[in-house]
Amino acid sequence: MTTDALARLREQVRRLERRNLSHSHSDTLATGHSAVDTHLGGGLRTGSLHDFLISDPLEIGASLAMLLPILKEGRGPVFWISDTPAELNVLGLHQSGLSQDTLVCIETDTTGLLAVAEDVLRGPERALAVITGSHVPTLKETRRLNLTVEASGNTGFFLRSAPLARAPGKDPCACATRWRILSHPSAPRMFPGLAMPLPGSRRLSAALLRVRGGRPAHWILDCTDHAPLSRSLDALLAHRAPSALPSGRLPGRQAPGRARASA
Amino acid sequence: MHAPAHNRQTITGLSPAALAAGLRQGLSLAQARSLMPDLLTAEEDAEAQRVALTDLCSWLIWLSPLPAFDAPDGLYSDTTGCAHLYGGEAAMLDLVRERLKARGHSCSVALSDTAAASRALARSGIDRICLVSSGQQKEALHPLPCSALPLPEKTLSSLTRLGLTTIGALADLPRAPLAKRFGAELLTCLDEALGRQVRPLGVFQPADRISLTRSLVEPISTPGAIATVIAALVPVVCEKLVARGEGARQLDLLCVRVDGSIQAVRVGTSDPTADITRLTRLLKEQIPQIAPEFGIETIILTVSASEPLEAGPEHSVLPDEAGSSETGLPASLIDRLLNRPGVVSVHQLAPQFSAWPEDGRSRVSPGNMAKPPFASQMLWARPNIVFDLPVRVQVTALLPDGAPRQFVLKRQTHRIAAADGPERLLGEWWQSAESYGAIRDYWQVETTTGLRLWLFRKGDGVHGWSGSGAWFLQGIF
Numbered sequence: 037m038t039t040d041a042l043a044r045l046r047e048q049v050r051r052l053e054r055r056n057l058s059h060s061h062s063d064t065l066a067t068g069h070s071a072v073d074t075h076l077g078g079g080l081r082t083g084s085l086h087d088f089l090i091s092d093p094l095e096i097g098a099s100l101a102m103l104l105p106i107l108k109e110g111r112g113p114v115f116w117i118s119d120t121p122a123e124l125n126v127l128g129l130h131q132s133g134l135s136q137d138t139l140v141c142i143e144t145d146t147t148g149l150l151a152v153a154e155d156v157l158r159g160p161e162r163a164l165a166v167i168t169g170s171h172v173p174t175l176k177e178t179r180r181l182n183l184t185v186e187a188s189g190n191t192g193f194f195l196r197s198a199p200l201a202r203a204p205g206k207d208p209c210a211c212a213t214r215w216r217i218l219s220h221p222s223a224p225r226m227f228p229g230l231a232m233p234l235p236g237s238r239r240l241s242a243a244l245l246r247v248r249g250g251r252p253a254h255w256i257l258d259c260t261d262h263a264p265l266s267r268s269l270d271a272l273l274a275h276r277a278p279s280a281l282p283s284g285r286l287p288g289r290q291a292p293g294r295a296r297a298s299a
Numbered sequence: 300m301h302a303p304a305h306n307r308q309t310i311t312g313l314s315p316a317a318l319a320a321g322l323r324q325g326l327s328l329a330q331a332r333s334l335m336p337d338l339l340t341a342e343e344d345a346e347a348q349r350v351a352l353t354d355l356c357s358w359l360i361w362l363s364p365l366p367a368f369d370a371p372d373g374l375y376s377d378t379t380g381c382a383h384l385y386g387g388e389a390a391m392l393d394l395v396r397e398r399l400k401a402r403g404h405s406c407s408v409a410l411s412d413t414a415a416a417s418r419a420l421a422r423s424g425i426d427r428i429c430l431v432s433s434g435q436q437k438e439a440l441h442p443l444p445c446s447a448l449p450l451p452e453k454t455l456s457s458l459t460r461l462g463l464t465t466i467g468a469l470a471d472l473p474r475a476p477l478a479k480r481f482g483a484e485l486l487t488c489l490d491e492a493l494g495r496q497v498r499p500l501g502v503f504q505p506a507d508r509i510s511l512t513r514s515l516v517e518p519i520s521t522p523g524a525i526a527t528v529i530a531a532l533v534p535v536v537c538e539k540l541v542a543r544g545e546g547a548r549q550l551d552l553l554c555v556r557v558d559g560s561i562q563a564v565r566v567g568t569s570d571p572t573a574d575i576t577r578l579t580r581l582l583k584e585q586i587p588q589i590a591p592e593f594g595i596e597t598i599i600l601t602v603s604a605s606e607p608l609e610a611g612p613e614h615s616v617l618p619d620e621a622g623s624s625e626t627g628l629p630a631s632l633i634d635r636l637l638n639r640p641g642v643v644s645v646h647q648l649a650p651q652f653s654a655w656p657e658d659g660r661s662r663v664s665p666g667n668m669a670k671p672p673f674a675s676q677m678l679w680a681r682p683n684i685v686f687d688l689p690v691r692v693q694v695t696a697l698l699p700d701g702a703p704r705q706f707v708l709k710r711q712t713h714r715i716a717a718a719d720g721p722e723r724l725l726g727e728w729w730q731s732a733e734s735y736g737a738i739r740d741y742w743q744v745e746t747t748t749g750l751r752l753w754l755f756r757k758g759d760g761v762h763g764w765s766g767s768g769a770w771f772l773q774g775i776f
Contacts, residue, residue, distance in 0.1 A: 094708075094750050094752065094775060095750070096684060096775055097682070097683065097684065097750070097751055097752075097775040097776050098749075100683045100684070100775075101776075104683070113628050113629065122648075123684050123685060123686060123687065124648060124683065124684065124685075125656070125659075125660065125681055125682055125683060125684060125685040125774065126648045126649065126650040126659075126660050127650055127659065127681040128680075128681040128682045128683040128684075128685070128774070128776070129648075129683055130650075131680060131681055132683060136647065136648055136649065136650070137647075138628070139647060139648065140628060140633070140645065140646070140647055140665050141644075141645070141646050141647065141648060141662075142636060142642060142644070142645050143642070143643040143644045143645075143646075144641055144642050144643055145641050145643060147641065148639075148640070148641025148642065151641060152636065152639065152641060152642055155635060155636065155639065156632065156636070161629030161631065161632045162629070163629070163632065218749070219748060219749030219750050219751065220749045221716060221745070221746075221747055221748065221749040222717070222745060222749065224716055224717035224745070225717075231697070231701060231702050232702040232715070232717060232718040233716070233717045233718075234717055234718075234719050235716075235717040235718070235719060235743065235744075235745040235751065236717070238751065238776075239749060241749075
């Protein structure tokens, strides 16, 4: 009798904790920044929603620099859901490591955006969804989406424009994390002979505004490029190599060796 | 038309003009050419002919449900009990000929008690109608040549040598010597033509659409009831599809309302499928589109497009590991999205090589992506976001052809801390006059606040013909 009661209690507790869901072992998607990953316990949790606030249209690049490695880590098809045509550039995404084979763009009308997102996230297929658009989801809508992703184990990312002055990001939300990522000036690399310094490796000012079961934090992140070369090495070496000849003089016929070296 | 036979080219088909000029079937091509030096010939394509005949046979099903082949150029149709539908036998034959003429065929139509007699009558003349009333086929066949019967060449030639040129002469002879001389085959042919013996027709069954009709006892109007009907129809359709080895690409669900109007719903799939759950889910999601009004009394489910089902890689029984499902898009999810109301487009982005970056992408349907080579364009970094319409900015630069130092966008001044460039792109001079000689110098810049942007200047800053020298913002890294 006692064991029966205990088992019943355990069952109740498990239902409260929502551990009866199929993907109870929640996975994480590493962001690639060790400080962030240790703070979050491995990275962004799958089976939840993450909210990225963009304070200025020009700042979207910073959020993408954070988001694209995470999407690549997800290793599933990525659905880019927006109510306007996506201005994504395939060549740039390829350089960022996101294959164009796994990216599917979905364009919806304004009212159907979240409904389509729910359809994608409901599964049973594995999917990562990036929901962009000007629409500010209400608490009810995000809760509904959150229930969906909890049941399916898929992960959703909001990428929405929220100017700093109007939306400080304090409003309640059912997302697991909320970020505001801004660009931060990098350390320019000076080279002799150049009029302007070259941009250094990219630096982000990442503010974790809220996280479920954790403390907000702020980091200055360096995005070092550890990705394997996207192009062949000889092309890289030949690209912008200093000219072997002074400018204004065409290579003569007597210098086959040099011509080969610069080819 | 000619085809190789016995080591030489023989004529197998003729146009009316060639017939009028005196050419006949079975002539060798060389001889025909010597008779008609400007003869236009084409080699026979047996496969195409067979396909065309199959096509015609499926078409003939309007006449009666039992069409059959008479290869290579004939068709049977068992019209027993069908003539009254067309107003009598003569009217029916006229109609057949008229409709075949409308399709561009010249034909000869014959109707009699037996299939073999009709065949002989039809083949003994071109472009005519022959109607033999019941029991009269012996008289009708009497004057016809023996070649109208399906006899081998050797038998025909020996019959001709014996002077037996008509079927009537053959039929009048005593049977025993004929059988002894020519074998049982000749007598069988003769008996079939005269109706003494019956040979069944190999009836052709045209591959029609799979269509299921469910008439309901009472009109339904609730989503649940419609879903029940769909759930009952889809397994039967899938079973039929599997039996044919095909998968549906397009399904039509027609709901006939009580007032006789039809509510139609169409769903498409991205690959041929006969999966019950997938098709059921696709159809059930369309239920809100149906307006039952006073009720639906009949539901018809039609497979309007199907394709052979590819035997894809077998799904393993074991649950696949974390990394194994990387490749491949979920086809069923994309189907659902494509058929969903509210979705404007579902596409993938494919790189396209063009001079200007704003043209450098194309939309392809999901799963249709070819492997593109990322070649020379990848030497410079490319931004993640590219505007289709570059935004005009006011740039201050030290030199007209030098690096930008600051720019004004929407009345806000951004100072540039670092810049990389220029990357010079040349217009597609072979396309249009204005891109001839056009130059753009692209700079990857970082502002003092850390924004990384992609600016370009029209022209090289020196020569007026290469561009105006105006600056634009095109992308965000």
